[in-house]
Amino acid sequence: MNTSLVESSSVPPTETPQEISRRRFFEKLSIALVGLCTAIIGLPLVGFIVAPFFRKVPEKWVTIGKPDDFQIGKTVAITVTDPSSLPWAGVTAKSGVWLRRVSEDSFIAFSANCTHLGCPVRWLPDAELFMCPCHGGVYYSDGKVAAGPPPLPLFRYDVQVANGEVQMKQAIVPISTTL
Amino acid sequence: MIKLLKTVWRWLDDRLGISVLLSPAKHIAPQDAKWWYVFGSATLVAFIVQVASGVALAFSYISSSSQAYETLLFITNNAPFGSFLRGLHYYGASAMVLMIGAHMAQTFLFGAYKFPREMTWTTGICLLGFTLAMGFTGQLLRWDSTAAWSVVVAAEQAGRIPIIGDWVARFILGGNTIGGATLSRFFAIHVFVLPGMMFAFIGLHLWLVFRHGISEPPVAGKPVNPATYRAEYEELLKKSGKPFWPDLAWRDVVVSTLLIIAIALAAFFVGPPVLDKPPDPSILAADPRPDWYLLWYFGLLSLIPERIEGYVMIGFPILIGLFLLFVPIWNHKGERAASRRPWAIAMAFLSVIMIGALWWEGQHSPWSPNFEAQPLSGKVVRATTGPVFTGAQLFHDKGCLNCHLVEGFGGRRGPDLTYIADELTHDNLVIRIVNGGTNMPAYGPSLKPGELDALVAFLETRKHSLRRQEQQTETASSSMAATNE
Known part of the structure; x- marks a missing residue:
């Protein structure tokens, strides 16, 4: 033995x-x-x-629509396709972004990832709040934390209006959480 | 014919050494190693089910981010026995987690991790870790919306590791975001890396079982003394040992057979887990949840205070892992009987209670808003026009109902407001709605004129006295109706 x-x-x-x-x-x-x-x-x-x-992912501007496609004061979900995705990425090359038209020429694009643990936040139009389904994180319409565990405001992507188009800098998942 | 077969067998056995290879199965083991000792072999059998069903599924599964979901739909809906095989793989995983948990608990309570079996325990703990990792990566291969978002959550959690967190997160995602590289690396880990490690560690674990022998059931008052234990064990085997095969192994075969029947019945009658929406990260109506065996950890992370969440997220699994790995190093001798180790019973009992309670919480996740909350019915609102009615509508539209219960309807994240008017005055209600609270947004800036008054009017009807009055009226009406009839 x-x-x-x-x-x-x-x-x-x-x-x-x-x-x-x-x-x-x-x-x-x-x-x-x-x-x-x-x-x-x-x-x-x-x-x-x-x-x-x-x-290294080159930073690229992607067109997400024309200014008139979006109403002032409204927040809508838009789909952005990662221009640097691998050919076999399929639907996973897409990502969801919340776009808010603040004024005539001002837009804010929010990452849909809750800054707590990355779950997709939902927009409640009547309440004008973003709410996370996982742990109940809540954000105001400007992305600031309203309640719950998120440590940071919603991540914002760069948005510009150029050549009559609304453009957003390529979407990546921001790893925003820290100890 | 039989003579010929025997001749062929003898030739093969001589050249291949089959009998020698299988001889450890006949090693002498303590005769009292009976029904409590079946969980290890049951875990191994569940693993074999996983390997067999996994190999079969791999014949049709394509580990491509763009095609995996379609192949899963095909396997589930079109392939002969496909749904059954997915069920086998799912319930096989569940059985494996349950059996390895039972095996660990039995080993711990029997003190079987003590001298000279410290490394048998340690390799078993590594196998527990691999099993849970297999469970998690396996859930992700069910490449639907939940799986895709679970990868994001895993990456965000990994992002909290000091210094290297961002790298680990990128490694999990296979890049900066979910995409073509994400699924294939989880496939490689689930199908090649982890099973390879598991085969190696199962081999090592079994080798150690044969090397040190199956532990005899503990006897109170007979502590393990490393200086004399081996001689005592040899003496016990000489005196009353029985060959493992078949004298003891038949119980393992019976339990394993029952386990396989249970897995097959669940696969056939309950079926595999339903596939969620496609793994499209632009579909934001997703609600990622881990499979049941990690739901307790989800519950734990949701219930701990936010300020220590990151430390618990990283530190808790490391501490538990280190504790389990090193238990036999500082506790390798002394009493083995559970009756003489009350702390061991307490730990096992508390672990079961803790995991069970956290699992229950994770299953119900009261901290999550209820997005399915429907507008309150007329019976609950008790008004069909006016500010109370409007307030009830606003209570739903503004998302209040997602987090608050009213007479059993709504969410559970915030306080139950069924009788809130008994606790808060008009002014307090106004202040709370306008300014918010610890876990409640401030609604002041977003409410239009009149909406605040309507909300408060509705909430002021949430009183014991008003509800009792309503119930009495209802009772009186129904009694009158019964009398009339």
Whole structure:
């Protein structure tokens, strides 16, 4: 029950110091070669897996409509397609954004992610509040925290009106939460 | 013919060493290792169900962000036995979580983690971690709206890890946002990385079971002494040990068979979890929730004070993991019998109560607004015109009902307002609505003239006395109607 499968290797007593030295050399050589093989295979593998860390996404402006498509004082959900998405992203290339037209030429685009844990906030038009279904975070129409656990206001994307179009800077999921 | 088969078997056995390979199954074990000892093998059987059903599902499942949902619809609705297989995989996972929990509890209460089985326990704790990770990644492979948003929530949680949080979050998402790379990495982790680790650790765990033997049931007053335990154990086996196969293993086979039947029945009659909407992040009417085995953690994070939430989110799993991993290091000798270890019983009992209570809370999640709340009925409002009626409508439209209960209708995030007029005066109601509170938005800026008065008028009807009066009128009317009849 308590015996190990492999007895500990021991050098036969008849071996000379040169033979022992030779054995140690082969031991070290073999370990070094295993290390080299691991590096040859492992480094590209790890690099491939962690590559998304370092993937620079160019900031792009995407058109989300014409100013007249949006009423002043109203907040609506718009769909933005990530221009840098992978070809097989399908519907996951889309993201939802809450767009509010504040005045004639002023728009605010809010990330739909609650700053508490990222759940999608919903807009209650009559109450003029954003409400999160997960833990009940509430935001005012300008994105400021009204109640609940969110530590920060809703994340805002850059919006501009250019060439008669409302444009928004490419949507990414903001990892906004901190300790 | 039988002679020929026996000859073939002997030849194969000689060349392949099958009997030698299976010989550990006949190792001598304590004869009293009976029904309490079946949970480990049941966990292994549930894992085998997972491997078999998972391999089958992989024949049709495409791990592409754009196609996975459609393949799941096909598997569920069109493929022969597809729905059943999805059910097997889901209930198999549930069974595995339950069985590994029972196995851990039994091992803990029997003190079987003590000398010389410390590493058997530790490898088991690693397997528990892998199992939960498999459960979470498996839920995400059910690539629907809930899964997609759960990835976002996981990334946001990971984002709280100091220094490297943002990197870990990007790693989980497979980039800056959900997209083509997200699902495939969870698929690789769920199908290759974690199962590979599990096979290795199951092998190690079983090897350690054979190496140190199945622990004998504990006897009160017979503590583990590392200096003498092995000799005592050998003596016990010599005196009364039985071969594991088949003398003891038959109980494992019976329980495992019942487990498989239960999994199959649930898969057939209850069916797999229903697929939510497609994994389109622009669909914002989503309500991500973890599967039941992580619902208690969702409950915990929702109930703890916000100021320590981040620390608990990161620190709690680490502390629990470290505690479980190192239990046998500082507690490797002494009494094994639960009757002599009241703290062990208390811990196990409290853990079950805590997880059960948090699970219940997570299931009902009273902290979540109720978006399905319907306008209050005339019976509750007790007015069909005027400011009370308008106030009741506003109470729904302004989202008050999402968080507050009135006579059992609405949400539970905020206080129950059924009798709020007994507690707050007119002025207090006005102040509360206009200025808000700790967990309530200030409605002052968004209310139009007259709306505040209507809301207060409605809330002022929420009194014990008014409701009692209403109930008495109702009772009198029905008695009169009965008399007339």
